[in-house]
Amino acid sequence: MIKIGIIGAGRIGKVHAEGITNGVKKACVYAIADPFMNDTQREWARGLGIEHICTDYHEILNDPEVDAVMICSSTNTHADISIEAIAAGKHVFCEKPISQDLAKIKEVMNALEGRNLKYQVGFNRRFDHNFEAVREAIVSGKIGDLHMLHVTARDPEAPPLEYVRVSGGMFLDMTIHDFDMVRFLSGSDVVEVYAAGAALVNPKIADEGDIDTAIITLKLANGAIAVIDNSRQAAYGYDQRAEAFGSKGQIAVGNDTVSTAVLSNADGVTAEKPLYFFLERYMASFIKEVNCFVEAIIEDKPVPVDIKSGLAPILIAKAAKKSLDENRPVALSEIKF
Amino acid sequence: MIKIGIIGAGRIGKVHAEGITNGVKKACVYAIADPFMNDTQREWARGLGIEHICTDYHEILNDPEVDAVMICSSTNTHADISIEAIAAGKHVFCEKPISQDLAKIKEVMNALEGRNLKYQVGFNRRFDHNFEAVREAIVSGKIGDLHMLHVTARDPEAPPLEYVRVSGGMFLDMTIHDFDMVRFLSGSDVVEVYAAGAALVNPKIADEGDIDTAIITLKLANGAIAVIDNSRQAAYGYDQRAEAFGSKGQIAVGNDTVSTAVLSNADGVTAEKPLYFFLERYMASFIKEVNCFVEAIIEDKPVPVDIKSGLAPILIAKAAKKSLDENRPVALSEIKF
Amino acid sequence: MIKIGIIGAGRIGKVHAEGITNGVKKACVYAIADPFMNDTQREWARGLGIEHICTDYHEILNDPEVDAVMICSSTNTHADISIEAIAAGKHVFCEKPISQDLAKIKEVMNALEGRNLKYQVGFNRRFDHNFEAVREAIVSGKIGDLHMLHVTARDPEAPPLEYVRVSGGMFLDMTIHDFDMVRFLSGSDVVEVYAAGAALVNPKIADEGDIDTAIITLKLANGAIAVIDNSRQAAYGYDQRAEAFGSKGQIAVGNDTVSTAVLSNADGVTAEKPLYFFLERYMASFIKEVNCFVEAIIEDKPVPVDIKSGLAPILIAKAAKKSLDENRPVALSEIKF
């Protein structure tokens, strides 16, 4: 039984605490820390059977009973807590992104050097049933050699401007998942990026120097071409699709819905909208990624999303931003790490 | 070039005249007769290049240039005109049903005896792309031995009560196509029928001694069981589906639409309603059935829907009516011919 | 926290034990009993944190800590254990069917009389996301007045002949769920049944006096007509669909799949087969029905599937069998209770 300490009891921390309790058989949530831990949260945590509830995550790091920590705090703390946790000899599951600052990521990499510790990054969509099916079709040769890859990711609602301001920009905040998807599905590195983008959903986002709509073309090391389509706001909800085209055929995945119900009436033949947002859509994948992390610890095997895989989408995001700013294709080799 | 005379310039007569002109290369509409031929109709007929336009169909029967006639007049005249046309040595394409009166059908059969003439009945749905695909899957063994067969047929609007009164009842008027579909798709005769029905769309239809909604179970000679689902009025339009289930799988066909467009918005994910009614839905099949009739004449081979195939659905309709009246399964052997 | 004792540690007992542990927050599995409890089962039970593991279910009935029992033993013991549990003052969740013997069901009803105890029957499909969507569309008036209802239920594999012999017949064993679905979805009682059936999957099933294929027509108290389509073996897997047609439209639900993946290649455009069988397909519904049972206890409100709702499908099954044997529609009033 792997004893996990969760650092951060916000939305994603709670998702993981509940996911582990209900769905990860070989682990338990031994402790949880949050500087703003209030009574409601304490009650919720006790309800899940979590023994140790604290405000200072150092209590978790210092507790020799804790095998692994999950870093679910705000993005700007991920790297530093990672380094402390590694120093304390804990396995680490770090929510994405590791950092917006490449130097910080390098520090975490250095800290990991020579340590026999697992470090997994929270790219949960790799563990989603639909995207797994695309990956499986590619790996098994069902579509032959990959020629083109489409990733469509649109959110149901644009975030508030306050969030936009601190988000690091759409590419680092939202598209980062899609950059990871391109790498995961294709099994290939990205060599060049061209991004076209605009603030079409909300022009005030442009005032913040950001965009809310983008078409991003990526040239891959294996010769294939990928394209990502992003919008911060789709009127019909959370649109999460992928399509991989190869020499022998195509594999495509669509959206999940609450039910398969189709209503036929005078207005047409209407199926349901996609599941509302990432909590509804990706819950199973949050549980599955932690199961894999726990398996990697127990069986001492590589984690499925290591720190290099955590770094790569950040580099692509930076290349995409440079491409958008300079209106030209940008090689990944231009982004220094 | 087969010269065809069309008897009856109502809706279906016009459909055939236009279908032959535009889509039947080896035939032409040489003449058309209708007792109520008016100026508009004459102009329409001339526009199609029809040379002979008359009010008395005997002109067509007496014209030695005419190779074949298509009987598109009112149902109660089908049999008598058939007999006259056979006597005149014409090949006959007769719209369905041949007659509501079994004795009349026997007379037509007798008239055909010993004559080297083609006689085809207008069960056009056999020539529809979707139902042909179901038939092909069954014939080719794709679904193995047939176990169950579903035919769904729902009209977009209930007919006026005046029509209901003279229609011969829903089974003879509407379900007759589905009885034919069951025989065509299964390749088997029907041995017993059980009909459950009610007037749920319009209770006044019950006052006329008819129904507008039915579930009809048919036991087939090959051991399979079929079920027909009928409604005189589907709010979403003309619903024409079939599903055949066998030992190796299932083949199902759905509705045709104007386009494949799917609109996703705050209300859901909406595809189009089915094509409005039989003219829109089955136009290609009307042309195809006549092409087959013309081929049968030219190559002196059997017609695809002969008089026995035209009779069978009428016998099933009579068994279904008896079943409904007596609330019990009725064997086809109970219907004397 | 409702303390539940599970009687029977076979397939369905295990499903409930795991479902409660992972998904029913207000209850726990306090005890489990099975006369054939072996070491593997004990280890599994301990892994779930079940404190009391025994071979004699009377230990559970006699334990004052136990609030409720779930009867997951073999069908022929359901009624007697129900009566004992009621006598012991326990709330009861009884797997379907309560009994194949109507007199036994009456005894359970009598035992319940005057006792303030909850008694729920395990018709889990009422709690399925797809069928809930159909029910919701009907209740909310989306399809207007109900005219016709289709329930399609086909298993992926025919059971072994040994099972067929003791199953009580396909109607009591398999169709019973569909009889319940007809009542649940329509919100109406059944007044008459006509069953057409045959052993088409495996003729040896006919030698056992049973069938494996059926089309069953049901006339409902509200005037609508329902039809159930059953096969013991669909080559493409577990086919679980429903379609409700009314004056304003239709609501239809299809099968669930592992993913939404669609592969397009030289062979066609291929989506996945349905989820394999009832454990894969209906797991969420097993958890949801127990949550409702627990809520009913805690809030002292009616259970969603009471003993009368548990009895009704059995009466319909008996009418269907009589219809099949006598080849005539059978009124529910003919089945004496």
Place this chain on the structure above:
Amino acid sequence: MIKIGIIGAGRIGKVHAEGITNGVKKACVYAIADPFMNDTQREWARGLGIEHICTDYHEILNDPEVDAVMICSSTNTHADISIEAIAAGKHVFCEKPISQDLAKIKEVMNALEGRNLKYQVGFNRRFDHNFEAVREAIVSGKIGDLHMLHVTARDPEAPPLEYVRVSGGMFLDMTIHDFDMVRFLSGSDVVEVYAAGAALVNPKIADEGDIDTAIITLKLANGAIAVIDNSRQAAYGYDQRAEAFGSKGQIAVGNDTVSTAVLSNADGVTAEKPLYFFLERYMASFIKEVNCFVEAIIEDKPVPVDIKSGLAPILIAKAAKKSLDENRPVALSEIKF
């Protein structure tokens, strides 16, 4: 009755001759010319009722009976014959592209100046039922302001290298339709293009200086971003889709098939592949575009695809080629005309 002379009796000339004969009521094919007219072609033409069959198209241009000509000859002759036809006072329907040479197109434009003649270019996809549905949804405001537009166009088989050599390159030969679709669907001009492409289907195509796979990003004058996805060879056939995303929703169209048949068996749930190629897929649009051309002549109103609309996709194709060659986004203003 508009009398049309068809110049060129190759594949597309035949398509139009048959389409007009069967589906364009207000026009007839009065004459057809082809320098390589052989006996089979003559017999085919006579079968359609074409009176004048010749080898020299000047006979058509000189015949005062001819109202309009359709230029279906090889691409390199389109412009010169256009100019001759205009001089002869004929309305012109010219197959796409007008010319690969911009100077030639200018000559045609000059020839048209001051003449009261119709000049339509054969961008038939604008008349396709699916793409019309997308356009209609956008025009009617169903999806709000357009943000993103996807056009997917993949051929079933790569052309032979001999064809590739003289095709003018994939952008001018194949993508030209998609460039037109982007303009037609969006109702907007293109201001900048970025093309990523490679020869992934057949590396020998690269030896010819061409590509067979491309992702092309287009910035539109209305602020929206479009992306075209092309492959010369899709294993599952002719893939012709579009998806338009806006502030209020999305409209998407998929492929047409021979039937709606879906086969469910042990291999999965399989629908049909798309209609094979452009003749099967777009036949109705070929007829519709000529009907519109004929209406424009009769009612003296603007043609739906005028010479400027015929020019625009050629300019975009040239910008796309420049983008591919120089690996940078190219503004349309860089292409001099």
